[in-house]
Amino acid sequence: MSYLFPTYARWDVTPSSAKGAWLTDKNGKKYLDFTTGIGVCNLGHAPEQVKDAVEQQLEKFWHTSNLFQIELQEEVAKQLTEASGLDLVFFANSGAEANEAAIKLARKATGRTKIVTFTNSFHGRTFATMAATGQEKIKTGFGPMLETFVYAPFNDLSALKEVLDKETAALMFEVIQGEGGLNEGDQDFLQEASALAREYGALVVIDEVQTGIGRTGKPFAFQHVGLDPDIISSAKGIASGLPLGAIIGRKELADAFSPGSHGSTFGGNPVSLSSAKATLDTVFDDSFLAQVNEKGEKLVKSLKEALSSIPQVKGFKGKGLMIGIELTEEAGPYIAAAREKGLLALTAGANVIRLLPPLNVKEEEIEQAVSILTDAIKEKAYEKTTAGN
Ligand SMILES: Cc1ncc(COP(=O)(O)O)c(C=O)c1O
Structure with missing residues (x-):
């Protein structure tokens, strides 16, 4: 029973703490947070x-x-x-x-x-x-x-x-x-x-x-x-x-x-x-913004290398650290699979997986996110392909 109007389709994640790019839920599960409160926590959680x-x-x-x-x-x-x-x-x-x-x-x-x-x-x-x-x-x-x-x-x-x-x-x-x-x-x-x-x-x-x-x-x-x-x-x-x-x-x-x-x-x-x-x-510091661009380029490059060959992946969109992976089908099940594996991501429109990491995200966190996302997308794409046969 909830005392809230059901205006949001909420995930089954109850945060208990969050620091930097990481969020921990009440069961102690850690998530790499590439949603940053929908593009809000630009310096990560609790800078x-x-x-x-x-x-x-x-x-x-x-x-x-x-x-x-x-x-x-x-x-x-x-x-x-x-x-x-x-x-x-x-x-x-x-x-x-x-x-x-x-x-x-x-x-x-x-x-x-x-x-x-x-x-x-x-x-x-x-x-x-x-x-x-x-x-x-x-x-x-x-x-x-x-x-x-x-x-x-x-x-x-x-x-x-x-x-x-x-x-x-x-x-x-x-x-x-x-x-x-x-x-x-x-x-x-x-x-x-x-x-x-x-x-x-x-x-x-x-x-x-x-x-x-x-x-x-x-x-x-x-x-x-x-x-x-x-x-x-x-x-x-x-x-x-x-x-x-x-x-x-x-x-x-x-x-x-x-x-x-x-x-x-x-x-x-x-x-x-x-x-x-x-x-x-x-x-607003120039060198900080230069790093946002570098990190964004690195993220897109890694995503392209890891995901381009998957038929359900149509292309990549965005600028800086506002990045989208366009799919040929609804993105919801793919972000749910990523969440299960410990990466929080968003949808944008129906078919786009949207990544809004903290602007000070670390290189190793980018690599980790790409690796989780690749596993999740491959797994879901395989499930969908086999279900269709
Ligand atoms: C471009 C744009 N304008 C306005 C809004 C509304 O902002 P808020 O939810 O803070 O009212 C949003 C929220 O997602 C947005 O993305």
């Missing part, structure tokens, strides 16, 4: 420098409210603006809340209401961000959505031209669609789409909730593809597992977010911010 910073903040004060001058908010906002090239920050508590803020800001700043997003996108589970999401399964049963969201197929410029117009407040997208299947936006498409949006006077809003904070080997994924957004949203990895979200935007938008226009009781909580400050100090 020492973050733990120290949070403990120091807990000694000072936990919560006041946004009626006060919170120095840590200024400090973390400075880190985020310097890393992104944007100017001003609003703090929220989650990815969906950050996207809500982005949507409200884009509408108020432009005086328009229409927002164009892409099919297979994912922007969150609040009402507006659910409506923004380009996946029917997320919306089923909730009745009419907000009419002002319009969807275009990803990577299709002529289709986008059909829907962008002078009524459009914003074009909103992920550079790599995370939940939708690790679908990468083509550089040319994203640049032309953004330029077109601007021609109509619409803002370019990039959802960096999953791709940001070093996950793809740059502070933010838009920096791989030469984009120049007006607003980006961030959450997940920003505070190593304490709840925090943020939007970072251009200073020209400041008037639309004047006092009283938007807010959050918990947004920019000092404890979460102490965690964010210590996390970003490490993650």
Whole structure:
């Protein structure tokens, strides 16, 4: 009997402790965690420098409210603006809340209401961000959505031209669609789409909730593809597992977010911010990010060597340490087999095994993960092939 609404299809794993890339369950079984709380614990579980910073903040004060001058908010906002090239920050508590803020800001700043997003996108589970999401399964049963969201197929410029117009407040997208299947936006498409949006006077809003904070080997994924957004949203990895979200935007938008226009009781909580400050100090360092790229390349190379010959393995996707293995069939049974053998991985869309290891994962942990995954995939693929005969 559970006292919880059954909103999640939970695994049969009950964590008792977690450190670095490892999670131990209540039976003492150890798992190599390549889910990192769905791209959240970018420095692994309980990183020492973050733990120290949070403990120091807990000694000072936990919560006041946004009626006060919170120095840590200024400090973390400075880190985020310097890393992104944007100017001003609003703090929220989650990815969906950050996207809500982005949507409200884009509408108020432009005086328009229409927002164009892409099919297979994912922007969150609040009402507006659910409506923004380009996946029917997320919306089923909730009745009419907000009419002002319009969807275009990803990577299709002529289709986008059909829907962008002078009524459009914003074009909103992920550079790599995370939940939708690790679908990468083509550089040319994203640049032309953004330029077109601007021609109509619409803002370019990039959802960096999953791709940001070093996950793809740059502070933010838009920096791989030469984009120049007006607003980006961030959450997940920003505070190593304490709840925090943020939007970072251009200073020209400041008037639309004047006092009283938007807010959050918990947004920019000092404890979460102490965690964010210590996390970003490490993650936004150039040499740290160079290692994320090296490790990502190593992981993909090892995966290709080990898995390419398996007929059910269709290909490899992603950037930095946001990696997908695309299968010819549903990924769920394969990640269940890997979990059984001690590796935690995720799905993305129906057919992709998604790996989001800690950004400071060790070489030997990468090798171990590839070895477990190879055993699991080979075993499942063999079972499926023989079952079909
Ligand atoms: C791209 C993207 N945007 C928004 C969200 C929603 O974030 P949260 O679950 O923190 O509300 C997610 C979560 O997976 C995401 O991947």
